[in-house]
Amino acid sequence: MQIAGIITEYNPLHSGHVHLMEQVRRRLGPECGVICVMSGDFVQRGDFALVGKYARAEAAVRCGADLVIELGLPWAVSSAERFADGGVQTLLATGVVTHLAFGSECGDAGALMHVAQVLESGEFSRRLRARLCDGVSFAAARQAAAAELTADAALLGQPNNVLGIEYCRSILRHGAELTVLTLPREGAPHDGALAEGTHPSASAIRALVEERKEEQALSWMAPAMAQAYRQEAAAGRAPVLGQRCERAILARLRTMTEAEYAALDEGREGLYRRLYEAGHTAATVEQVLETAKTKRYAYARLRRMVLWAYLGLTPGDCPPAPPYLRPLAANGTGKRLLAQMRSCAQVPVLTRAGAVRGMSARAQALFALESRAADLYSLAYPDLRAAQGGRAWRDGPVLL
Template structure:
């Protein structure tokens, strides 16, 4: 039996994600098991997840996934390259994943693997460096460098978001000499971060925008039943929707108490970006103002948002372990439980089904789970109902197991 891995956020899960699940089983076989490496309570664009991680994982399993493993915090809130590498580490460490499935605009793995090999080639760094001196954005310089090495007809694939992320997945597979095979499905529906289009799969950002604007019923009508049900339950409990603006004063307070050297540690002192953020944080009265004041044409907002989020969470690049030190299941069905049993034999790192089990592991694993616990406590401050924001939940909540008792 083949086991497909997916690197996901499900923020929130929508029909486009269901399409990828279905197409993966169509291509690999109806009995294909699916393991997701999913971001926790914070996501790659430098933002709070709309719903807490265990409930998003539950909706994923009720919608067709078999097992959801957590992508640990430092990788989940990093650049696309680090995010992809963390996801590949999680799936590879499981010892059971045979294929990596993802959506892309081009719908073919071979050209994405060729681009990945180019970006890892010894010629690429010099080609990129010569163009970065122009002051243009990193993305534009990368595409021009690849165009010089492979030709413009191949470099043009780097213009779209899902192709770019797919290339990062392929880079991680190549860099780690993984036996996992890439499998990509042509993405259909609204473009990444795009507006809603009639009759097309919605984008997650468009759904979040509806919820932010109070159009709850319209947004929920676009979600799979399991995701809509989880959202309603969380909203009724005062835990959804989660938006960063809800705890904006806490974010601003953290930024204003930081020194210039604290900001420098976030970006390891490179390129003056940290100083721009520090200066903006002294006077701005909203996170949006800080981002606008610090923005330059060279850097995307996502990078700035991630730096602000890292500041709020108290993370620095030094907190990223050399490798993922454990696997942590968030949700599973019966097939997922069988996968977990196989992983206990095949996985290259320990599996944590009970948070307290981390005490039996090394100091790096304990530090990482402590970071997750602190981040979860800070995440809950963005719940609509502050009364629901009790701390310590990370140490109490185990995986959601559907169809049977929890694993030992």
Template sequence: MAAAGIITEYDPLHMGHVHLMAEARRLLGPETGILCVMSGHYVQRGDFAVAGKFARAAAAVRSGADLVLELPVPWALSSAEGFAAGAVEILKATGVVTHLVFGSEGGDAAPLVRCAEALCSPAFSQRLREELKRGDSFPAARQRALETLLPPADAGALARPNDTLGVEYCKALRGGGIQPAAVLRRGAGHNCEAAGGGFVSASAIRARLRRGDGEEALSLMAPAMAEGYRAERAAGRAPASLSNCERAVLARLRFLEEADWAALDLGNEGLYRRFARFAGSAATLAELLEAVKTKRYPLARLRRMVFRAYLGLPPAPPERPAYLRVLAANRRGTALLAGMRTAAALPVLTKPAAVRRLPEEAQRLFALEARASRLYALACPDPAAVPDERRTGPVIVREEG
């Protein structure tokens, strides 16, 4: 069985996400499987997911997906480039995915492919070095460098958040056999906290949860996500919030020396010195980020650096994940899994105990994931209610009737 791949966080799952799954099946045929690669307990903006990964994965399967695989935490808490590269490697390794379907402000994959080719060219590298000398942020420098190589209509993709991520997907897909398919995004913008015409954004839903408008937030989620979130909240597992464990994060950061921060500063731009200077005295994470930030560094990058330090992640994710871990599946998803048993280029992990039979690299990755889950539990209202990663298998959704 062939499958369409979707890379996502579902933090939380809303009707725009459901629409994308439906569009993927409409574009590629009703028998196409929908295979999602989803971030686990941590998300790319540098934060805890508001609900646990198994609840979000189960909601996805009840809303149109057939199989949900986990994007391990080293890639989930990476730059857009690292996030996309890790997730695409998982899709490639399944051996069953033919297309990567994603939301796009432009709704056309062709200009994103042209951007990806330009960004990978030697000419772009030279232009980028020249622009970075001006001292602006990396995104601004990259935008100007690309505008010297492409028409404005193409280069403008980097000014739109979903198209920017789409470009990273297209970069990671180069030469891999999976085709990109862009679906026009409807509703509020990617990082907009207000409701737009059509679907609201996940940011808007999270903003309502932060304000205590829980019932309104639930009404904006996909029905299966709202049901799952209510169950997670009743069990003491949601919402996960930094406010529940901020001092634990700060305590970890106070242990770090300048050399530890330097290892996390992949651009070697001196950012580590600012963290080393202020992390030992900041009383809140907001105070630390305010002291460290400059116009050159996006806040999400700083937050990811904090979370990578908190979790003890390697400075950069490895070349690719070491296994394909199943979070949730339905009947069609189990059929996809059957095909993956022979087609996949990486081990398929359904039972956590089976990791003991995998190579050492896979065991190290799973141990890191288990540690990250234990620390995620501290962000939940009742840490004791979060199940042990090492004893939790996938959610199998049985179709009604």
């Protein structure tokens, strides 16, 4: 049986995401299984997910996925490179996935793999260091350095291509036997505006929610996602918006030492000093970001650093590989895959939270971070009466 893995956020899930799953089964056959590795309560752009992970995972299964496994927190809220590597390693750890499927602007797996091979070369690393000395952003330096080595460097100018290239780099690094299946992305571009007759972008849907145009937003979600959203909203748990925790985030930033800021700066480039000054003077999170930002540093990187500060994370908290697999939702096929994984997965399958106490120290440390993050996420619920702590220890996968 062929099993396709999809690395995703579903924040929120819409017709474009459903289309990808449908196309995967067209390519690989209707009996193909689909395992999604999905970000949990926090997402890669350094923000709170609009709806909690179990609700999004259930919607994914109702829309075509067979099994949804959580992408561990340290990978979910990291750079594209680490996000991709965490997702690939999670799929590999299942022991059952045969294909990695994703959408890209180019739809050409060979071209994406070629660029990945260039980026993995020692010559590229040398040229990248030289370009970074020019003071440009990392993305600009990367594309310029790659252009000196391949005519396909222009692929690095489009976000879904970039993520696809990072997936390919991870496959190369781990010597993985995963077949890459990329399909041309259809509909609105990443962060693009909504347009009738085409697949939406998740960011445009989130913008409608933030503008309190909830019914419009729901009309663009996949029906199962809209239903999950309504159920969470009725329970006081949606929409989850980071600005509800703004005072808590600012309090954390104002009480951190310079050394604590320095621990967030993976590149050791001095960015933490700008963030330290802004964190102790700005009156809003947006002011913190605007004050610290320069043309060299991506806005998303700063957002992630602020989120890591709020969650009490540091780069050192990211294990070299996922120490367990945490299922979030499954249907009948997914349950059979879980049973298979119990004998062939590279790491334990964690369906009951209490079982983590019998796992490795690394697994217990990661789960403790996940539990704390879940408690901090719930503080952004519309109704604080729904924000009881300790849910990570009580919640289990949704079985359909």
